[in-house]
Amino acid sequence: MDTVIRFVKKPLKLLLRLLWFVFDFLANGVIRPIHKLFFAVFKGVGDFFASIPRARRENPSSFKRGLSSLFLPGLGQLKNGQWYKGVPILAILVLFLLIEFISGNYIYAPGEIANYPAEENLYFFRDYGGIFTRGIWGFFTLGALVAGDVYRGEPIVTEDARLDWMMADNSRTLMGEGVIVLVFMAFFLAIWAFSVRDAYITHIKLRAGMEIERFKKWIRNVWDDYFAYIIIIPGAALLVLFTLMPFLFSFMVGFTNYDAAISLRANLIEWHGLTTFREVFGAEPGFRDFFITTLGWTTFYAIVSSITVYVMGFIQAMVIESRPIVGKRVWRLILILPWAVPGMVALLVFSNIFDASDGLLNQILSRHDLLDTTRTILRFEFFPFDRFAFFDDIWLVRDRVGDIEWFTHHENANLARLIIILVNLWMGYPYFMLLITGVLGTIPSELYEAADIDGGSANQKFRFITFPWVLRATAPVIITTFTFNFNNFGVIYFFTGGGPAYPRAEVPQALIGIEPGKTDILISWIYTMAFESGDHDTYNLAAVYSIMVFVLIAFVSIYYLSRLRSFWEEDD
Amino acid sequence: MLMFWVRLKRALFALFAYTWLIMTVIIALVPISYMVSAAFSPVRRLRDVPVIPRITEWSLVNFREVFTYRSTGGQLLPDYVQSFLVTGLVATVTTILVVIFSSLVGFAFTRYRIKGKKPALLFMLGLQMFPGFMGMIAIFLIFRVFGWLNNPFMLALIYVGGAIPFNTFIVRGFMRNVPKSLDEAAAIDGATNLQIMRKIIVPLAKPIMGFIAINAFMGPWMDYILPSIVMPRNETVAMWLFRMNDPATTPHEPMLFMAGAMFISVPIIIVQIKMQKYVTYGLVSGGEKG
Numbered sequence: 001m002d003t004v005i006r007f008v009k010k011p012l013k014l015l016l017r018l019l020w021f022v023f024d025f026l027a028n029g030v031i032r033p034i035h036k037l038f039f040a041v042f043k044g045v046g047d048f049f050a051s052i053p054r055a056r057r058e059n060p061s062s063f064k065r066g067l068s069s070l071f072l073p074g075l076g077q078l079k080n081g082q083w084y085k086g087v088p089i090l091a092i093l094v095l096f097l098l099i100e101f102i103s104g105n106y107i108y109a110p111g112e113i114a115n116y117p118a119e120e121n122l123y124f125f126r127d128y129g130g131i132f133t134r135g136i137w138g139f140f141t142l143g144a145l146v147a148g149d150v151y152r153g154e155p156i157v158t159e160d161a162r163l164d165w166m167m168a169d170n171s172r173t174l175m176g177e178g179v180i181v182l183v184f185m186a187f188f189l190a191i192w193a194f195s196v197r198d199a200y201i202t203h204i205k206l207r208a209g210m211e212i213e214r215f216k217k218w219i220r221n222v223w224d225d226y227f228a229y230i231i232i233i234p235g236a237a238l239l240v241l242f243t244l245m246p247f248l249f250s251f252m253v254g255f256t257n258y259d260a261a262i263s264l265r266a267n268l269i270e271w272h273g274l275t276t277f278r279e280v281f282g283a284e285p286g287f288r289d290f291f292i293t294t295l296g297w298t299t300f301y302a303i304v305s306s307i308t309v310y311v312m313g314f315i316q317a318m319v320i321e322s323r324p325i326v327g328k329r330v331w332r333l334i335l336i337l338p339w340a341v342p343g344m345v346a347l348l349v350f351s352n353i354f355d356a357s358d359g360l361l362n363q364i365l366s367r368h369d370l371l372d373t374t375r376t377i378l379r380f381e382f383f384p385f386d387r388f389a390f391f392d393d394i395w396l397v398r399d400r401v402g403d404i405e406w407f408t409h410h411e412n413a414n415l416a417r418l419i420i421i422l423v424n425l426w427m428g429y430p431y432f433m434l435l436i437t438g439v440l441g442t443i444p445s446e447l448y449e450a451a452d453i454d455g456g457s458a459n460q461k462f463r464f465i466t467f468p469w470v471l472r473a474t475a476p477v478i479i480t481t482f483t484f485n486f487n488n489f490g491v492i493y494f495f496t497g498g499g500p501a502y503p504r505a506e507v508p509q510a511l512i513g514i515e516p517g518k519t520d521i522l523i524s525w526i527y528t529m530a531f532e533s534g535d536h537d538t539y540n541l542a543a544v545y546s547i548m549v550f551v552l553i554a555f556v557s558i559y560y561l562s563r564l565r566s567f568w569e570e571d572d
Numbered sequence: 573m574l575m576f577w578v579r580l581k582r583a584l585f586a587l588f589a590y591t592w593l594i595m596t597v598i599i600a601l602v603p604i605s606y607m608v609s610a611a612f613s614p615v616r617r618l619r620d621v622p623v624i625p626r627i628t629e630w631s632l633v634n635f636r637e638v639f640t641y642r643s644t645g646g647q648l649l650p651d652y653v654q655s656f657l658v659t660g661l662v663a664t665v666t667t668i669l670v671v672i673f674s675s676l677v678g679f680a681f682t683r684y685r686i687k688g689k690k691p692a693l694l695f696m697l698g699l700q701m702f703p704g705f706m707g708m709i710a711i712f713l714i715f716r717v718f719g720w721l722n723n724p725f726m727l728a729l730i731y732v733g734g735a736i737p738f739n740t741f742i743v744r745g746f747m748r749n750v751p752k753s754l755d756e757a758a759a760i761d762g763a764t765n766l767q768i769m770r771k772i773i774v775p776l777a778k779p780i781m782g783f784i785a786i787n788a789f790m791g792p793w794m795d796y797i798l799p800s801i802v803m804p805r806n807e808t809v810a811m812w813l814f815r816m817n818d819p820a821t822t823p824h825e826p827m828l829f830m831a832g833a834m835f836i837s838v839p840i841i842i843v844q845i846k847m848q849k850y851v852t853y854g855l856v857s858g859g860e861k862g
Contacts, residue, residue, distance in 0.1 A: 172713065173713065176713040176717065177717070179710070228680040228685070229680070231677070232686075234676070235674060235677040239696075239699070239736050239737070241729075242711065242729060242730045242733030243734060243736075243737075244699065246708070246710035246711050247707055250707050250710060319589050319593060322585070322589055324586035325590070334600065335596065337600055337841065338600050338603075338604070340844035341841060342793070342794040342836070343794065344796060345607075345813065345837050348813065348814070348829065349606065349607050352618060352817070352826055353603060355618075358618045358619050360606055364623070426603075430600075434851040435851050483701070494796075531708075553701045554701050557701060561697075
């Protein structure tokens with residue numbers, strides 16, 4: 001009876017654990033962060049609107065001071081006597097208006113508009129607006145006139161226009177400039193809001209009897225109190241310019257119809273809402289199927305490659321650290337070479353090794369007459385029993401004569417996938433070997449001594465001391481390795497280039513030209529889809545897929561962070 | 573008798589362990605020796621290159637070709653040297669700026685009270701997860717609008733911006749294990765922010781800044797995608813390597829690729845091996861210890 005119970009108990013326990021993990025992931029990784037985010041936003045907005053009438057009721061005169069800053073940013077500060085705040089804020093406003101005016105054509109507007117026939121369309125901001133108003137106009141409309149249209153009685157041209165507004169609109173540029181302008185506007189609005197709030201608060205303090213600081217003292221106070229914010233500025237500026245802005249732009253491309261069929265200046269990009277998302281999620285079965293296949297392989301690859309490098313690294317560390325091995329340093333030095341070789345170089349060398357016509361492997365195999373033997377092995381033909389149909393699909397190599405087409409024959413997809421995982425193992429495990437060797441050194445020897453006294457076997461020592469200790473210390477790295485491999489662009493792009501390709505007949509019409517290769521992971525598919533498909537480049541779909549990759553990885557990472565108590569602890 | 577069995581077991585294990593290690597060493601070395609063999613080989617086709625370098629037949633013909641090949645006639649420098657210098661410039665500028673900016677951000681996030689620290693950290697973490705090159709259309713666009721294409725300094729700025737989130741986490745992971753009592757004491761003694769930074773925090777953080785610097789310097793050498801988009805006419809080493817190995821472009825010279833790759837790999841390998849003791853920083857780099 002006991003044995004029966006034990007046999008039932010173990011799998012049941014595992015199953016429960018798995019279920020708990022899924023539940024925990026959904027709760028802590030998906031639902032809680034979303035809930036928290038919404039809650040924070042709603043609360044923030046609600047608090048803000050609730051605070052306005054309260055401020056008005058409680059401090060009417062200070063509220064008025066705030067209003068004067070709302071009317072003209074900096075005015076409240078000037079009234080408060082803080083010229084050193086008011087003047088710079090005003091100067092920023094003036095600078096903004098000046099840029100807007102100089103970059104626009106406002107001076108021509110009055111004369112021309114008066115003569116303009118009322119029944120014809122006139123795009124005021126397009127023609128006369130400065131950089132800011134024109135940017136906002138462009139962002140929302142993505143342009144209005146393209147080559148061939150007639151405007152103001154003349155045809156629109158694509159180059160060398162005599163007047164700015166006779167030039168065809170380039171939707172992509174308009175969108176890019178729109179994003180830039182919106183970021184700058186947000187920055188300016190933030191200053192404006194600060195000015196209102198500051199005028200209000202300072203006035204309250206003044207009424208309570210606080211003296212206005214002198215300029216020098218104020219500067220010193222700011223330098224002392226806001227030092228941390230000041231040293232962040234250069235880094236934050238670069239982050240906004242080169243990371244946030246591109247992020248926003250490509251995020252927005254997902255909501256347009258932008259692909260290579262649109263030739264800029266001859267067609268307009270249009271806002272498309274959620275159309276592309278709908279296509280991906282089922283309106284277009286081809287998209288959905290290929291996405292799911294690719295996502296499945298990506299996940300499989302990420303999980304398996306993380307586990308294999310970890311296990312192999314563990315084994316190597318244990319073997320090298322074991323008693324009979326002499327010259328541990330030398331062994332380690334040789335074994336970390338694959339990690340030290342730059343990844344791109346290693347992958348390109350490997351792509352040469354596995355090349356179908358010139359490759360090293362085929363060359364060796366054919367020199368020793370092993371090509372057919374290899375085929376037999378890979379096809380499991382040596383298997384004495386009736387082979388499972390399973391093997392026919394999973395294993396490999398249907399091409400009959402000559403060199404083996406590692407990455408070029410479409411029926412060798414699983415062979416190619418296996419090789420990718422092995423090559424990744426070759427490149428990846430030395431890192432874990434080093435890491436785990438380091439961690440092994442931190443295990444207190446008393447633990448082993450105690451185990452010796454209790455008569456623990458080597459097996460038990462490993463199971464109850466070494467393994468849990470190492471696992472606990474390296475758990476964070478396993479997760480980061482997973483997310484890294486999920487987006488491990490180089491392994492696919494430099495090594496197989498996504499091949500083998502799907503046979504033409506299997507590709508649905510909508511995906512021709514942008515279909516993934518059989519070993520493409522999401523990230524490399526996205527890249528080829530957006531940049532290397534020639535006439536088929538599809539930016540909106542690529543953007544939608546990027547957003548989905550982002551969301552997936554974000555959930556995993558948030559879940560992982562939620563389990564780390566130290567991240568949420570305030571550390572000061 | 574018992575002793576005998578124990579000894580036998582040990583001997584068997586030793587045999588097994590050595591066999592295993594020798595096998596893995598061979599597997600580890602094959603691609604590397606292939607690269608070395610090809611680089612020093614006198615033959616013209618990759619097909620004819622042996623796996624194990626033939627010591628007697630070595631030649632420098634590939635290296636001579638790498639260091640003299642000019643894709644257009646009037647060039648002052650050979651392609652490879654040119655790309656080497658460009659990448660060196662990018663790497664140097666990146667290193668200097670990354671060390672300054674990201675350690676400042678890292679210090680701010682560990683040594684000071686900042687409003688919205690947690691959202692900011694999460695935000696940076698999130699930005700990192702977006703597939704970077706999807707932003708490249710936008711970066712390309714910004715660069716074209718401002719005329720920054722083919723400009724190594726601007727490429728370096730992208731690297732700096734991109735390195736900030738990750739390095740902030742690294743610095744944070746390192747600095748939170750450094751006690752704050754010293755800077756607090758200094759603050760009580762009336763030291764200014766700058767003094768505390770210069771005299772206390774920076775010396776304490778030197779090891780991690782060194783780590784960041786080396787990482788930042790190594791990055792540009794092997795980055796292909798970003799430079800290929802923003803520096804189409806100003807090749808970096810990675811672009812050169814890729815071009816030589818790409819069957820789709822006209823001078824498809826895998827032998828030159830092998831030589832060029834070897835030349836650039838040797839210093840990188842040496843640095844990596846010197847850096848191996850920093851591998852445990854991987855434990856903090858994911859952010860935090862559990």
